[in-house]
Amino acid sequence: MRRTLASRCPTRSASSNHSRIVRVALFPNQDRATALRKMTLMPAQRLESYVPQMANKGRLRVGADADITVFDPATVIDNATFEAPTEPSGGIEHVIVSGTFVVRDAELIADALPGQAIHRD
Template structure:
């Protein structure tokens, strides 16, 4: 089974956050987070994801919204973003105080496995 790294999860979060909240200024912080968490989980019928509740999969990003900067470019795609202090993927700490750990605890969700 393919596992995602902390850097992949954080990169997607920072790109999405910057696009939905910082650049366009058309969404509130709550709306931007909803569109990256609960909305896709609901749309894809992922019953154990999308909100912070007991019994749900623990995927959490702790960040300062005023400091999130996606540094990756097409020329240099493997750059870590700034402003993301902690990331927890499936209950495992993957970014600790801004330091990326080599943790691959994310999983690809497949329809045939009953996840979607």
């Protein structure tokens, strides 16, 4: 069994932080695009000068690494609690990593492990 960050570090934030941000960003005074950019593009840009592979992260474009999460903003929710810190988020319909589904129709595909570690040169 592959161990995830959530299984090694069982806290609510390790398991559902992004879902919580998306849910909070749904309020009328919040900008969802900015919240998504802060979780995707901005961390990649911040690390590019240290880790060149990050130049292909956080972007949807030809030649970039294809890590995509498809969610319904009306139903996304962070289900993790302090009692059950690894409970998966709801409202996440699909997750595609390097062109491979790891979540399809809201179901985890347990044997799908397409991601690769990024190392600083």
